[in-house]
Amino acid sequence: MRQDTAQGPTPFAGRLSASVAGVALLGLFIFPYATYGRNFGGAGLLQLLVGGTLDFTGINPATLPDFSLSLLLAWPLLLSLLVVIWASVQRKSWLWIAGLSSMVIAIVAIVALKLSLNLEIDRLVATGMRLNKIIYLAGGANLGLALPVVAGLVAVVSSLSGMKSWKGRLERFRSALIPLVSILLSIVVGAVVILLVQIVPNSLTVPLSAIQQWYGKADLIWFVYSTLIAPITNLADFSRSLLLATPLILTGLSVAFAFRAGMFNIGAPGQMIMGGIFAMLVGVYVPLPAMLLLPLTVVAAAFGGALWGGIVGWLKARFGSSEVINTIMMNYIASGIFVFMIGSNSFAFLGHKYPLPFKAEGFEGKSAELQAGAKLPTLAQMIGLDKVGDTASLAWVAGLLIFGIVAVALQGRFKDQRRWIFAALGGLVATGLLWIPFTIVADGGLLEIRLNASFVFIALLSAVFFAVFLWRTAKGYEVRAVGLAPKAAQYGGINVAQNTILAMVIAGAFAGLTATHYVMGAAINGQFNLNLSLPSNVGFDGITVALLGQSTPWGVVASSIFFGVLDTGGLYVDQKLDALTRDIVTVLKATIVFFIAVQGFLGKKVTDPTPILEHKDPPKDDPKDPKDAHKDDAANDLKLNKKVS
Amino acid sequence: MEDGGNSVILLTFLGTFVRSTTPLLLASLGGLYSERSGVVNIALEGIIIFGALAAAVVTQLTEASLGDAAPWLGWLAGMVVGAFVAWIHAIASIKYKANQVISGTAINLLAIGVPGVLLNALYNSSSESKSVDHALPLWGFGDSLRFSPPVYFAFVMVIVTWYVMYKTPFGLRLRATGEHPKAAASMGVNVYTIRYTGVILSGVLAGSAGVFLSIGFLSSFTRNISAGLGFIALAALIFGKWTPLGCLLATLLFGFFRALSVQYGGTDVLPSSLVETLPFIFTIIALAFTGKSQAPKAVGQPYEG
Numbered sequence: 001m002r003q004d005t006a007q008g009p010t011p012f013a014g015r016l017s018a019s020v021a022g023v024a025l026l027g028l029f030i031f032p033y034a035t036y037g038r039n040f041g042g043a044g045l046l047q048l049l050v051g052g053t054l055d056f057t058g059i060n061p062a063t064l065p066d067f068s069l070s071l072l073l074a075w076p077l078l079l080s081l082l083v084v085i086w087a088s089v090q091r092k093s094w095l096w097i098a099g100l101s102s103m104v105i106a107i108v109a110i111v112a113l114k115l116s117l118n119l120e121i122d123r124l125v126a127t128g129m130r131l132n133k134i135i136y137l138a139g140g141a142n143l144g145l146a147l148p149v150v151a152g153l154v155a156v157v158s159s160l161s162g163m164k165s166w167k168g169r170l171e172r173f174r175s176a177l178i179p180l181v182s183i184l185l186s187i188v189v190g191a192v193v194i195l196l197v198q199i200v201p202n203s204l205t206v207p208l209s210a211i212q213q214w215y216g217k218a219d220l221i222w223f224v225y226s227t228l229i230a231p232i233t234n235l236a237d238f239s240r241s242l243l244l245a246t247p248l249i250l251t252g253l254s255v256a257f258a259f260r261a262g263m264f265n266i267g268a269p270g271q272m273i274m275g276g277i278f279a280m281l282v283g284v285y286v287p288l289p290a291m292l293l294l295p296l297t298v299v300a301a302a303f304g305g306a307l308w309g310g311i312v313g314w315l316k317a318r319f320g321s322s323e324v325i326n327t328i329m330m331n332y333i334a335s336g337i338f339v340f341m342i343g344s345n346s347f348a349f350l351g352h353k354y355p356l357p358f359k360a361e362g363f364e365g366k367s368a369e370l371q372a373g374a375k376l377p378t379l380a381q382m383i384g385l386d387k388v389g390d391t392a393s394l395a396w397v398a399g400l401l402i403f404g405i406v407a408v409a410l411q412g413r414f415k416d417q418r419r420w421i422f423a424a425l426g427g428l429v430a431t432g433l434l435w436i437p438f439t440i441v442a443d444g445g446l447l448e449i450r451l452n453a454s455f456v457f458i459a460l461l462s463a464v465f466f467a468v469f470l471w472r473t474a475k476g477y478e479v480r481a482v483g484l485a486p487k488a489a490q491y492g493g494i495n496v497a498q499n500t501i502l503a504m505v506i507a508g509a510f511a512g513l514t515a516t517h518y519v520m521g522a523a524i525n526g527q528f529n530l531n532l533s534l535p536s537n538v539g540f541d542g543i544t545v546a547l548l549g550q551s552t553p554w555g556v557v558a559s560s561i562f563f564g565v566l567d568t569g570g571l572y573v574d575q576k577l578d579a580l581t582r583d584i585v586t587v588l589k590a591t592i593v594f595f596i597a598v599q600g601f602l603g604k605k606v607t608d609p610t611p612i613l614e615h616k617d618p619p620k621d622d623p624k625d626p627k628d629a630h631k632d633d634a635a636n637d638l639k640l641n642k643k644v645s
Numbered sequence: 646m647e648d649g650g651n652s653v654i655l656l657t658f659l660g661t662f663v664r665s666t667t668p669l670l671l672a673s674l675g676g677l678y679s680e681r682s683g684v685v686n687i688a689l690e691g692i693i694i695f696g697a698l699a700a701a702v703v704t705q706l707t708e709a710s711l712g713d714a715a716p717w718l719g720w721l722a723g724m725v726v727g728a729f730v731a732w733i734h735a736i737a738s739i740k741y742k743a744n745q746v747i748s749g750t751a752i753n754l755l756a757i758g759v760p761g762v763l764l765n766a767l768y769n770s771s772s773e774s775k776s777v778d779h780a781l782p783l784w785g786f787g788d789s790l791r792f793s794p795p796v797y798f799a800f801v802m803v804i805v806t807w808y809v810m811y812k813t814p815f816g817l818r819l820r821a822t823g824e825h826p827k828a829a830a831s832m833g834v835n836v837y838t839i840r841y842t843g844v845i846l847s848g849v850l851a852g853s854a855g856v857f858l859s860i861g862f863l864s865s866f867t868r869n870i871s872a873g874l875g876f877i878a879l880a881a882l883i884f885g886k887w888t889p890l891g892c893l894l895a896t897l898l899f900g901f902f903r904a905l906s907v908q909y910g911g912t913d914v915l916p917s918s919l920v921e922t923l924p925f926i927f928t929i930i931a932l933a934f935t936g937k938s939q940a941p942k943a944v945g946q947p948y949e950g
Contacts, residue, residue, distance in 0.1 A: 266687075319934070321933050324687065325883060329880060332876070332877075333922045336921055337918075337922070340916055340919050348916060349916065544754065547747065579765060580762070580765070581762065581765045583759075583760075583762045583765070584758070585758070587759060590751050590755040594733075594755070597737050597743035597751055598736075598741035599743070
């Protein structure tokens, strides 16, 4: 082996990096390079690297923003990508430098685009043009310039994966491989669907030429996907994403918790409904001061879900009946009870009418409003944004983030408490420095989003509870043992029946807690009540989220936010394109689940390899059977291929 | 006079009863083929929706040129699409040894998203298809006892399924792969082929259930047309202990409750929302007392051959 391949990428990583860089290199020419802007229907005014501008808007402005710097940067980028390809094929250890430089050049080019767009926007605003008339607001990079960033990233990761010092660190993220590949594959499937359904948006009167069609289609795919993830770039849309993510986190944790105990909880919708009913009963009818009412309502929400999950757990423990079927049945029973209670204020039985007290007056199926003490404030209210024009700084969020990052980075560096002092200092400095730039001003759009206290205080804390309970307590160990190998657990003295019930109780409680969001947080339409429009289908999305998050608490949180972003972006796709609707997001979710089910078509070798730890301690000719180590690792992963009994 | 009124009500109820039973029966017989071969099929719900969508769209698009033949082509399309969707489930569960519940869930999710995308592209509405002028014909007698062909097909299929399951070599092999695939393989049975066949047959039948809904009962596809029928059919399959006759009896029982809630839902006899939950409560009870011992032994387990 030559010197520089010793620490170079593996042959597979090299091929991967080379092919992605190859696509990016081609992409510079065969995809649009940048977007000047778009009209309301999504038709673009595009810049090609070679071949000038391409206008689908029919506006044809007299002056365009100056993209010459970005265009000039394309040539060093081209060179850099060539180097990446060569270094990948030769498996050089310095591949990461080439990869990083490709990324940096591409990002600089993107920033340059934005700067010149902003210059032109400022100029137009100065001439008195209204903001919504300016198409350049939607401008930015396009597929041709975005792919090199990805290619650079792939090159860096491929290169680092070959280095001894980095291999262990990257190995920890191997469980993210299946979700990532699944997302990529579903992006491809989604792109095919987009092309089948939606014609290239344009406002031209003449039919498009073949070349226009090609670039237009490439731009369409870029436009849809960039619209879908755009909500991460502005605060109001991101708040909306978090709003949608809150119940997803809870139902995702619910499904994930049951997975960890070896069960499949399809019953989150029913558990959500029961949580809602119990929260409503306590929040509306129990006369208590706010100090007690608020926590009691939260407990009631959890109890409702726990009851519904617990019944299924008991049925499984006592009779061995399948939780898959029973949770589905319980969903329908819950929704029957729900409609019965909230749908009408009386019911008939054999000719007699009996009154029901729960439905409020009016046509809409809803309960009475909660007592004031059971209402949760929005997060905006909690940080002091009550009306339009109020300001607050979010710098402390960045501060907390820095605190966490420093604390993790210094792990094991000091023996005493200095790690925490440094972390706290870092957090405080970051908060102080960012106080002004991170100050936000409340506008109507932000205030009407009912992102409420249940995101932080229920959903995120539930994720913390999930992590601590399963991996830091004896009871959690028992639950996991039952999930991995019930027979072995029983042999080891663990009460399988009890843990099965406990797991379903906790799983149900997570789903029930969504009531804190919908009922106590008025997340649906600003009304603090239990409403028949409760979107209990979110319970099924919990399955998607749990699978994508590989049943880890932080995976669930991250994928929930990801889906929240996509759902928010879907609303804009609805608005802007005529044939394509936000249903594309559902299709993406479904294909992600499908690809995760088939393990992203990845082989066992990739998803379930012999762990790297094995090479550290024992000498090379260790007699230990590698098959055993393989088993340990397999046991560490969630075994979804267990029999569904 | 009163007697005549009663018999009209009775006949109407009988008609509703048969129509509520049909899709359940078709889907649960479909589930039977899949589960007896050893593959859990919670994708029935999704397959019904895809079948309904295909039937409505194909009928609507071809009726201008084909006229009365169009709904029959629609039915064929419903079966083919049902089979295709089931085939995807089969590939995931059999070839890639995926968790069958997850794969089924993915298909049910697809059945929420794809109709919206397709309807919007074809009809510019994300909730329903254009209604068809030529639905399947109604055969029968009287005013209330006239049914579309899938109804008769469903009841005939009970006998056919019973015969196939218990009187043909294929049925024996199918049951064997569901009970003990290794043993079946050792007797020269190709477990993979049998399972693929079982799952695809389930798609054909569940697709037909969808066909009945969209062009045999209504005249268009509406969003969420199935509204959980696939899951009720699955419950009926369990309630009927995985036998064709059991499926018939269970779906008749569940169909009866559905008909009750349709017929008496708006009146002051029964609270329909609670009556609708009865099949589910029965299933839970039945499953508690009979469930596990009756299920095909190898159901849900990928076959590693």
